[in-house]
Amino acid sequence: MRLVASSAVILLxxxxxxxxxxxxxxxxxxxxxxxxxxxxxxxxRDYVGLLEVLxxxxxxxxxxxxxxxxxRYNNVEGDFQSNRPHVRIQGRDYDLGGKFFMENGRGLVPxxxxxxxxxxxxGGPVSLHEDSGRLFxxxxxxxxxxxxAADNRLVxxxxxxxxxxxxxxxxxxxxxxxxxxxxxxASPTLTFGSKTISSANYRETNGAAVVTVNSAIPVIASFGxxxxxxxxxxxxxxxxxxxxxxxxxxxxGAPAQGSSAPxxxxxxxxxxxxxATPPSGPWRRYFAVVDASHGGDDHGETLxxxxxxxxxxxxxxxxxxxxxxxxxxATLVLRDSDANLSLDQRAIFTNSDHAAIYVALHAASxxxxxxxxxxxxxxxxxxxxxxxxxxxxxxxxxxxxxSTASAVAAEMQKRxxxxxxxxxxxxxxxxxxxxxxxxxxxxxxxxxxxxxAPDYQQLITSAVATAIASTRDQLxxxx
Amino acid sequence: MIPRHxxxxxxxxLVAALGMTIYALHMRKVATNVAAADTRPLGPPVAGPTEQVxxxxxxxxxxxxxxxxxxxxxxxxxxxxxxxxxxALLSIYLDKSSPHVLGPGSxxxxxxxxxxxxxxxxxxxxxxxxxxxxxxxxxxTVTSLIHTVSANTPGVLKVQILVDGKERDTLxxxxxxxxxxxxxAVNQLATQLQSGx
Numbered sequence: 001m002r003l004v005a006s007s008a009v010i011l012l013x014x015x016x017x018x019x020x021x022x023x024x025x026x027x028x029x030x031x032x033x034x035x036x037x038x039x040x041x042x043x044x045r046d047y048v049g050l051l052e053v054l055x056x057x058x059x060x061x062x063x064x065x066x067x068x069x070x071x072r073y074n075n076v077e078g079d080f081q082s083n084r085p086h087v088r089i090q091g092r093d094y095d096l097g098g099k100f101f102m103e104n105g106r107g108l109v110p111x112x113x114x115x116x117x118x119x120x121x122x123g124g125p126v127s128l129h130e131d132s133g134r135l136f137x138x139x140x141x142x143x144x145x146x147x148x149a150a151d152n153r154l155v156x157x158x159x160x161x162x163x164x165x166x167x168x169x170x171x172x173x174x175x176x177x178x179x180x181x182x183x184x185x186a187s188p189t190l191t192f193g194s195k196t197i198s199s200a201n202y203r204e205t206n207g208a209a210v211v212t213v214n215s216a217i218p219v220i221a222s223f224g225x226x227x228x229x230x231x232x233x234x235x236x237x238x239x240x241x242x243x244x245x246x247x248x249x250x251x252x253g254a255p256a257q258g259s260s261a262p263x264x265x266x267x268x269x270x271x272x273x274x275x276a277t278p279p280s281g282p283w284r285r286y287f288a289v290v291d292a293s294h295g296g297d298d299h300g301e302t303l304x305x306x307x308x309x310x311x312x313x314x315x316x317x318x319x320x321x322x323x324x325x326x327x328x329x330a331t332l333v334l335r336d337s338d339a340n341l342s343l344d345q346r347a348i349f350t351n352s353d354h355a356a357i358y359v360a361l362h363a364a365s366x367x368x369x370x371x372x373x374x375x376x377x378x379x380x381x382x383x384x385x386x387x388x389x390x391x392x393x394x395x396x397x398x399x400x401x402x403s404t405a406s407a408v409a410a411e412m413q414k415r416x417x418x419x420x421x422x423x424x425x426x427x428x429x430x431x432x433x434x435x436x437x438x439x440x441x442x443x444x445x446x447x448x449x450x451x452x453a454p455d456y457q458q459l460i461t462s463a464v465a466t467a468i469a470s471t472r473d474q475l476x477x478x479x
Numbered sequence: 480m481i482p483r484h485x486x487x488x489x490x491x492x493l494v495a496a497l498g499m500t501i502y503a504l505h506m507r508k509v510a511t512n513v514a515a516a517d518t519r520p521l522g523p524p525v526a527g528p529t530e531q532v533x534x535x536x537x538x539x540x541x542x543x544x545x546x547x548x549x550x551x552x553x554x555x556x557x558x559x560x561x562x563x564x565x566x567a568l569l570s571i572y573l574d575k576s577s578p579h580v581l582g583p584g585s586x587x588x589x590x591x592x593x594x595x596x597x598x599x600x601x602x603x604x605x606x607x608x609x610x611x612x613x614x615x616x617x618x619x620t621v622t623s624l625i626h627t628v629s630a631n632t633p634g635v636l637k638v639q640i641l642v643d644g645k646e647r648d649t650l651x652x653x654x655x656x657x658x659x660x661x662x663x664a665v666n667q668l669a670t671q672l673q674s675g676x
Contacts, residue, residue: 371542
């Protein structure tokens with residue numbers, strides 16, 4: 001019986017392991033192209049298809065002749081032989097450090113051999129980071145520096161534009177660089193002597209470089225200087241900026257300090273001006289969170305050949321912030337530049353700030369006037385004990401969201417703006433743990449330029465702000 | 480010395496493990512081939528006796544959903560019926576004078592009815608790639624598809640929409656496609672969209 005049981009465990013493990021091995025990658029960086037290839041395992045080593053490595057770099061061809069595999073790259077020819085651990089290039093033999101495999105006309109060489117054979121074909125130096133699967137051809141490295149400003153902003157400066165994937169978890173923000181030939185500083189750990197943002201680590205793994213910022217409080221990343229600067233700011237500072245932007249003397253709708261409009265040089269981080277409502281500490285609660293939907297690579301709707309939804313929503317967000325703050329409502333604008341921000345990140349920042357109301361802004365070319373949306377949630381909850389379902393986190397706040405939507409619609413009607421209130425399967429409304437609405441603005445007629453007209457924008461944002469101010473007590477006592 | 484019965488037992492198990500691994504790899508290859516299969520129709524349109532159905536078609540001019548009766552030939556299989564219903568709906572949207580235009584080449588690849596009460600609508604990539612972007616315009620499409628299937632197919636409680644057999648974040652930047660749609664909630668949305676208010 002024990003034999004059967006233990007055999008079953010072995011069988012199950014063997015079966016699971018056969019399909020569970022993660023795929024390994026090689027990222028190749030060169031002046032011609034940056035690309036990623038999948039590595040295969042042969043003889044318990046990492047192998048790569050040599051033709052695939054060279055193809056994006058120049059004119060390359062391969063032909064099979066019996067057990068020989070002849071590769072020609074520009075004017076350099078290499079003769080590989082199946083199951084032999086060396087190659088003849090331009091009449092000289094080079095060691096591969098492992099057998100050469102020929103499979104269906106494909107030539108596989110050990111990953112480690114790239115350091116020795118690629119310079120023969122390419123005529124220049126290469127640098128292979130074998131453990132992490134990163135290959136640098138020529139002088140293509142992107143370097144970076146990090147410095148902590150007086151107001152606890154961490155500013156990364158890069159020698160070339162970057163666009164990493166950003167992910168957050170409690171206590172850390174990860175920036176993953178897959179397409180960029182990023183190389184680390186002399187020491188993989190940078191310490192800043194701050195309790196708020198204590199350190200940053202650099203590491204390489206499976207074809208990518210990862211920079212992790214360790215922080216004691218929630219932080220947000222914003223891009224500037226055409227992708228050459230990434231600023232990591234505590235969310236409290238981002239919100240204080242929002243307040244400062246509407247301080248006396250500020251131009252209406254001007255971007256907050258330190259933020260970067262597309263194409264603009266990012267300004268160095270400066271302490272925020274005294275806000276209208278003094279913050280009560282780094283965990284200050286913002287009554288309203290205004291979210292300019294889309295941004296970065298996500299353009300939203302292409303409203304016209306020169307007008308993108310993501311640009312209209314930023315203008316609307318700035319206008320709404322001004323209207324709310326003029327009514328004494330502390331407001332956080334989630335996106336005040338052309339930054340990539342995932343839907344999960346938007347919900348996480350809103351929830352961690354315990355905002356009373358979340359307003360997502362959208363713009364559309366179809367229809368007329370304004371649509372106010374609340375979350376379309378399943379009738380049956382999918383919670384597990386004390387754990388709330390992320391997809392229906394909005395559940396307890398939906399009645400409050402709907403009453404706020406009705407109040408906003410009533411204000412729109414007072415201003416004779418065509419308005420509808422609807423449910424919508426629109427993230428992150430369903431992930432927000434507070435009252436949450438989305439406002440989609442369309443022109444009143446067929447003229448799309450109305451979407452960028454300051455007076456039309458203000459007509460709408462003042463209606464939203466008035467409705468929120470009128471329901472402030474109700475929103476403040478939310479569950 | 481390892482007992483003979485233990486050696487035999489382990490050998491049999493290892494052979495079985497190897498066999499299952501080969502079978503799993505084979506099944507994965509088959510699944511990949513199916514996903515990459517040609518999406519052109521394999522047979523002529525369904526012919527035969529027609530049935531009265533209700534299609535819920537979207538109208539962009541006033542952002543509404545309208546119930547339209549139609550007589551279309553329907554096969555006997557539940558799944559095939561659902562597919563034909565959606566193809567009839569799409570034929571309205573692909574017409575030049577459509578009240579809610581979809582991009583050329585938009586099609587429903589298949590509908591899977593999975594008990595208990597789950598329907599999976601698999602549209603082709605042209606459907607999503609050419610779809611206009613916007614909260615209202617996308618939710619009109621999603622609601623139209625789901626409400627048409629659920630109203631004519633008893634027992635459907637949840638619906639998922641896939642694009643080319645894969646999960647996608649949104650239809651065209653707004654309408655969420657990552658989770659199952661609750662039919663009762665969609666019914667409520669459809670009522671709102673039908674009222675036009």
